[in-house]
Amino acid sequence: MVENYDVVILGGGVAANSLAHSLRRQNKSVAVVENNLFGGTCPNRGCDPKKILLAGLEVTQTVANMQGSGISGAVEVNWPDLMRHKRQYTDPISHATRQSLNADGVTTFHEQAQFNAAGQVQAGTHVLTGDRYVIATGQRPRILAVDGSDYFKTSTDFLNLDDMPKEVTFVGGGYIGFELAGIARAAGAKVHLIHHNRRPLKRFDPQLVQEKLEHLKAQGVDVQLDVNVTKISKSRDRLVITGDNGFELSTDMAFCTAGRVPNVDKLGLENVGVACDAQGVRVNDYLQTTNQAIFAMGDVVSTDRPKLTPVAGYEAGYLSRLFSGVPDKLSFKSIPTLVFGQPSLAQVGLPSSVATNNDQYLLISNDMTKWYSYHRLNEPIAKAKVVIDRKQQTVVGATILSNHADELINIFTLMIDQHMKLADFNKEILAYPSLASDVTYLI
Numbered sequence: 310m311v312e313n314y315d316v317v318i319l320g321g322g323v324a325a326n327s328l329a330h331s332l333r334r335q336n337k338s339v340a341v342v343e344n345n346l347f348g349g350t351c352p353n354r355g356c357d358p359k360k361i362l363l364a365g366l367e368v369t370q371t372v373a374n375m376q377g378s379g380i381s382g383a384v385e386v387n388w389p390d391l392m393r394h395k396r397q398y399t400d401p402i403s404h405a406t407r408q409s410l411n412a413d414g415v416t417t418f419h420e421q422a423q424f425n426a427a428g429q430v431q432a433g434t435h436v437l438t439g440d441r442y443v444i445a446t447g448q449r450p451r452i453l454a455v456d457g458s459d460y461f462k463t464s465t466d467f468l469n470l471d472d473m474p475k476e477v478t479f480v481g482g483g484y485i486g487f488e489l490a491g492i493a494r495a496a497g498a499k500v501h502l503i504h505h506n507r508r509p510l511k512r513f514d515p516q517l518v519q520e521k522l523e524h525l526k527a528q529g530v531d532v533q534l535d536v537n538v539t540k541i542s543k544s545r546d547r548l549v550i551t552g553d554n555g556f557e558l559s560t561d562m563a564f565c566t567a568g569r570v571p572n573v574d575k576l577g578l579e580n581v582g583v584a585c586d587a588q589g590v591r592v593n594d595y596l597q598t599t600n601q602a603i604f605a606m607g608d609v610v611s612t613d614r615p616k617l618t619p620v621a622g623y624e625a626g627y628l629s630r631l632f633s634g635v636p637d638k639l640s641f642k643s644i645p646t647l648v649f650g651q652p653s654l655a656q657v658g659l660p661s662s663v664a665t666n667n668d669q670y671l672l673i674s675n676d677m678t679k680w681y682s683y684h685r686l687n688e689p690i691a692k693a694k695v696v697i698d699r700k701q702q703t704v705v706g707a708t709i710l711s712n713h714a715d716e717l718i719n720i721f722t723l724m725i726d727q728h729m730k731l732a733d734f735n736k737e738i739l740a741y742p743s744l745a746s747d748v749t750y751l752i
């Protein structure tokens with residue numbers, strides 16, 4: 310029997326969840342088809358579990374930084390306990406997410422979703438049709454096509470490790486490689502991070518990336534730049550990673566952190582004329598695919614935008630408005646992005662490089678390491694680069710390297726998006742001493 314809905318959503322992650330609840334508020338009938346864990350990547354195998362495990366790095370580093378400044382005695386990460394702490398949060402997520410959808414009147418299917426030859430969505434034995442369809446199937450870890458690639462583990466495996474191996478290697482110096490390397494090191498593993506060129510974290514300010522790299526090395530991570538991995542093989546119970554120019558490294562476990570690929574295969578997109586490229590599903594300014602009844606949102610969309618949870622949520626909000634009859638094109642304000650760690654590296658708006666040889670902009674660089682906020686916990690580095698539009702007297706970009714960059718960057722995001730004049734910011738009375746009250750000295 311064919312079941313008809315106003316909207317059928319393929320995938321049950323961050324974006325799907327948000328859109329489904331929002332459409333129910335418009336009284337639309339909605340079906341969500343998820344083949345793995347409801348809630349998707351972020352709460353099950355992405356942002357949230359990662360940040361819980363990051364607590365190990367934060368606590369051990371903070372204690373290490375404070376030795377001789379009022380704190381004595383080292384602490385260490387107990388990985389199985391930390392993992393249990395993580396699982397207390399993640400284990401109930403999928404069930405609770407599905408229950409919440411059902412309680413809101415959303416019909417859910419725990420099945421692989423695929424467009425069949427008739428253009429309907431096949432979900433196991435169920436056949437679903439919709440006035441509209443939304444593809445929200447996200448991405449999965451990319452596994453480099455090297456000899457022995459089956460030995461690679463992924464970020465999902467890392468975030469679920471029962472025991473931390475003695476020696477681990479990450480291949481790929483992006484967000485995930487940096488974040489997981491810091492977590493593994495704090496948990497006591499010997500850690501290698503291999504990157505194929507000299508520009509890891511290439512979206513970020515090169516000077517501050519270099520400083521972050523130095524800190525990762527100082528924490529004991531072995532960073533290998535310009536190494537192109539060609540092979541992984543097993544030697545007894547260890548792995549041997551081989552690269553160009555005679556590179557060889559022995560390790561207990563190797564994680565491929567060289568990017569993610571969109572989940573567009575196995576969706577039967579050829580049956581419905583939906584075009585894709587290597588970055589994902591191609592969409593127009595309305596998130597509409599090359600089939601006008603089919604939309605796409607979140608990580609699966611082909612776009613240059615950073616693929617992040619708040620971006621996926623924003624796109625879900627956009628489609629909800631579009632489906633309620635608001636015909637605006639999709640547009641974005643600033644998208645802050647950050648690599649968590651000790652320190653974290655965060656960026657929003659225009660990069661500091663725009664101010665080079667350009668009179669329109671003023672670059673204000675500050676080393677905040679000795680400032681009260683950072684002295685308090687003996688933080689080893691705190692730097693900020695803020696780009697000001699001289700004529701408008703507004704902030705247009707910021708990059709922060711500090712343990713609190715995640716919070717500080719949001720303040721700059723608000724200033725940029727609200728086009729807040731520097732003078733107006735300085736009229737605000739902000740709680741003191743706090744990161745927000747420091748901003749006065751950064752602009």
Ligand SMILES: Cc1cc2nc3c(=O)[nH]c(=O)nc-3n(C[C@H](O)[C@H](O)[C@H](O)COP(=O)(O)OP(=O)(O)OC[C@H]3O[C@@H](n4cnc5c(N)ncnc54)[C@H](O)[C@@H]3O)c2cc1C
Pocket residue numbers: 319320321322323324325342343344345346347348349350351354355356357359420421422423445446447448464485572575576606607608609616617618619621
């Ligand atoms: C390790 C890691 C750390 C991250 N950290 C951060 C962070 O700190 N901050 C941040 O903003 N972002 C972070 N991200 C990115 C963030 O998780 C994603 O941007 C976000 O989850 C995208 O949401 P989505 O709904 O588009 O896709 P997803 O959440 O991936 O959901 C897609 C869903 O579709 C399902 N699916 C796929 N194919 C099918 C099919 N054929 N049928 C049915 N279901 C299907 C999948 O199982 C999945 O549940 C991180 C990602 C990873 C991997």
Ligand SMILES: NC(=O)c1ccc[n+]([C@@H]2O[C@H](COP(=O)([O-])OP(=O)(O)OC[C@H]3O[C@@H](n4cnc5c(N)ncnc54)[C@H](O)[C@@H]3O)[C@@H](O)[C@H]2O)c1
Pocket residue numbers: 453480481482483484485486488503504505506508509510511536537538566567568569615616617646647648649
């Ligand atoms: N804090 C956050 O917001 C956060 C954290 C994790 C992930 N994410 C999201 O997940 C996405 C995926 O993260 P990611 O780290 O997997 O991807 P990424 O694109 O950030 O990094 C992948 C890195 O691997 C490198 N690489 C590519 N081929 C390689 C090779 N052959 N050998 C060695 N290195 C190679 C790339 O140059 C790149 O630097 C991010 O783009 C981001 O959108 C966000």
